[in-house]
Amino acid sequence: xxxxxxLALKYLTAAIALFGVMIIAGLLSACxxxxxxxxxxxxxxxxxxxxxxxxxxxxLLMGFMGAIYWFLPGEFGRELAGIKAAEILFYVFCVAxxxxxxxxxxxxxxxxxxxxxxxxxxxxxxxxAPRWAAISVVVVMAVFAYNVLGTAYAARKITGVTAVxxxxxxxxxxxxxxxxxxxxxxxxxxxxxxxxxxxWVEATWEVLIGCIMALTLMQLLGTSxxxxxxxxxxxxxxxxxxxxxxxxxxxFWIGTPSYWLAIGGFFSxxxxxxxxxxxxxxxxxxxTHRMKTTNQPxxxxxxxxxxxxxxxxxxxxxxxxxxxxxxxxxxxxxxVSHGHFAFWGAYACGVLSVVYLVLQKTRGLTHVDGALWxxxxxxxxxxxxxxxGGLLVSGVAQAFVERAIGGSTHAAFIAGQENQWFVEGMVTxxxxxxxxxxxxxxxxxxxVTLGKRLPVPAKLQAAx
Amino acid sequence: xxxxxxxVTALSLxxxxxxxxxxxxxxxxxRLRGGGNLPRGPLIIYGLHGATAIFIVVWxxxxxxxxxxxxxxxxxxxxxxxITWRFLEYTHETEVSG
Numbered sequence: 001x002x003x004x005x006x007l008a009l010k011y012l013t014a015a016i017a018l019f020g021v022m023i024i025a026g027l028l029s030a031c032x033x034x035x036x037x038x039x040x041x042x043x044x045x046x047x048x049x050x051x052x053x054x055x056x057x058x059x060l061l062m063g064f065m066g067a068i069y070w071f072l073p074g075e076f077g078r079e080l081a082g083i084k085a086a087e088i089l090f091y092v093f094c095v096a097x098x099x100x101x102x103x104x105x106x107x108x109x110x111x112x113x114x115x116x117x118x119x120x121x122x123x124x125x126x127x128x129a130p131r132w133a134a135i136s137v138v139v140v141m142a143v144f145a146y147n148v149l150g151t152a153y154a155a156r157k158i159t160g161v162t163a164v165x166x167x168x169x170x171x172x173x174x175x176x177x178x179x180x181x182x183x184x185x186x187x188x189x190x191x192x193x194x195x196x197x198x199x200w201v202e203a204t205w206e207v208l209i210g211c212i213m214a215l216t217l218m219q220l221l222g223t224s225x226x227x228x229x230x231x232x233x234x235x236x237x238x239x240x241x242x243x244x245x246x247x248x249x250x251x252f253w254i255g256t257p258s259y260w261l262a263i264g265g266f267f268s269x270x271x272x273x274x275x276x277x278x279x280x281x282x283x284x285x286x287x288t289h290r291m292k293t294t295n296q297p298x299x300x301x302x303x304x305x306x307x308x309x310x311x312x313x314x315x316x317x318x319x320x321x322x323x324x325x326x327x328x329x330x331x332x333x334x335x336v337s338h339g340h341f342a343f344w345g346a347y348a349c350g351v352l353s354v355v356y357l358v359l360q361k362t363r364g365l366t367h368v369d370g371a372l373w374x375x376x377x378x379x380x381x382x383x384x385x386x387x388x389g390g391l392l393v394s395g396v397a398q399a400f401v402e403r404a405i406g407g408s409t410h411a412a413f414i415a416g417q418e419n420q421w422f423v424e425g426m427v428t429x430x431x432x433x434x435x436x437x438x439x440x441x442x443x444x445x446x447x448v449t450l451g452k453r454l455p456v457p458a459k460l461q462a463a464x
Numbered sequence: 465x466x467x468x469x470x471x472v473t474a475l476s477l478x479x480x481x482x483x484x485x486x487x488x489x490x491x492x493x494x495r496l497r498g499g500g501n502l503p504r505g506p507l508i509i510y511g512l513h514g515a516t517a518i519f520i521v522v523w524x525x526x527x528x529x530x531x532x533x534x535x536x537x538x539x540x541x542x543x544x545x546x547i548t549w550r551f552l553e554y555t556h557e558t559e560v561s562g
Contacts, residue, residue, distance in 0.1 A: 226555075227555050227556065230555055231555075262529070265530065265533075266533065269530075269533055269537065270537075272481050272484065272485075272537075273537070273540055273541070273544060275485075276484060276485060276488045276541065276544055276545070277544060277548045279485060279488050279489055279492070280488050280489075280491070280492045280544075280545050280548040280549060280552075281548065281552060283489060283492035283493060283496065284492060284496070284549065284552045287492070287493075287496035288556075310485050311482075311485070314481050314485065315478050315481045315482045315485065316478070318477050318478060318480070318481040319474045319475070319477050319478035319481075320474065322477065322526065322530050324465060324473070324525070324526055324527065324530070325470065325473060325474045325477070328465075328470050329474065396471060396474075399470060399471075399474075400467050400470065400471055404465070404466070404467035404470045405467045
């Protein structure tokens with residue numbers, strides 16, 4: 001095994017651990033909605049929410065990096081350039097994440113000064129990490145980019161997938177730099193901040209996961225390089241074509257010119273089209289392999305990615321993306337529902353698929369199947385659907401009571417929060433959050449013991 | 465837009481895309497099972513999708529431009545699964561023969 005692949009194992013392990021932290025922080029955040037006085041004066045809701053959202057980003061990012069570190073030596077036929085730096089920076093990354101989490105929990109917030117920005121919290125949603133930690137992320141990503149580009153240069157070899165990956169690394173790194181400026185004009189600040197949040201998620205991450213899924217398909221299903229690369233180009237063109245200007249749906253109500261209503265609405269409305277193509281493609285692959293591969297969990301998680309992406313980003317997104325609807329729905333639990341479903345479908349399922357694939361290779365298993373992964377698959381997907389359903393009910397109640405009837409006044413906000421549909425939706429989200437957490441526990445147990453559990457007949461033989 | 469209009473319109477838009485997805489899903493399954501170019505089941509689902517599109521165009525207060533986009537998207541949703549399927553078959557066949 002290459003050192004890069006050993007590093008991949010570390011990244012994927014860290015990703016799965018942070019996935020657990022994200023779930024705990026999410027459960028805590030969900031509890032606040034049901035019991036608003038929970039941990040009053042000890043740990044504020046906003047800290048739990050920051051931990052939930054930031055660990056979500058970091059675990060997925062680590063999952064992507066782990067996947068790339070795993071696949072690249074195979075693509076280039078050699079060890080990665082700068083692997084020593086990458087190994088060191090893995091620990092730097094982990095320590096930075098741990099220190100930031102400790103600061104968030106125990107210090108929570110500082111004054112309105114530069115020191116607070118550098119040491120405690122930058123105060124910008126999704127990129128709250130203090131500047132020193134954000135600089136660490138930049139260094140890690142820069143070395144990651146060097147690993148890819150330097151190896152391609154050293155190997156004098158570029159494949160279609162790695163070419164797309166290399167181009168994608170430029171905006172992946174450059175857009176994160178928007179995490180730094182402290183712009184005092186809120187409209188200007190949000191204008192650029194959405195470049196980071198939206199273009200990372202709906203452009204660079206989509207391309208990154210597209211590359212990872214292309215490489216996974218080749219290993220998992222033995223699909224030829226020519227086919228996956230052809231589809232990767234098509235997917236990238238469609239996703240970028242709709243995703244980049246789909247950015248406009250975040251510009252509807254932040255003080256930008258009104259033409260963004262038309263641009264954002266139009267391109268966002270096109271986003272379900274490539275996702276439908278992915279669903280058809282997934283069925284084609286599933287059918288030609290008769291739902292059987294040597295790695296069933298990896299295969300099913302890959303299918304879940306196509307369907308989850310369509311439902312979460314396509315269906316849930318389309319409900320609220322046109323400006324006339326978005327006027328009432330933005331910033332409610334409706335958008336939270338969409339966000340949960342879309343992230344789960346578009347990224348989380350893909351990372352879990354890669355983890356199972358890597359486990360199969362590292363543990364030398366000819367066949368991966370069993371009951372545990374099915375239980376975790378069922379519980380995690382049931383959990384997310386239940387959570388998303390609860391959030392949808394709450395969000396619709398908010399849009400209806402608080403926005404459309406109440407006209408977004410403070411009294412209307414309170415009326416929305418006290419509305420029975422809203423409250424019951426939040427309770428439902430919490431209940432299914434525990435189902436999701438149970439699925440995670442089974443998932444981890446399955447991953448830890450995969451290949452170490454003897455099948456029942458073998459156990460009987462051993463006993464005799 | 466009234467509060468009721470908001471809910472009806474948003475949920476119709478969700479149903480509209482969900483039915484488009486169901487059409488694509490059922491089309492792919494029908495083709496896997498050896499159905500022809502225009503299998504009946506998927507066409508029925510597409511009919512429901514079309515009915516939802518008509519409902520959105522006729523009864524919701526969306527502006528005319530968005531209604532035009534709904535109609536255009538419905539056409540795209542209709543042709544996308546067959547085109548994707550044909551291209552998938554083409555790429556895999558040429559791979560085998562090549």
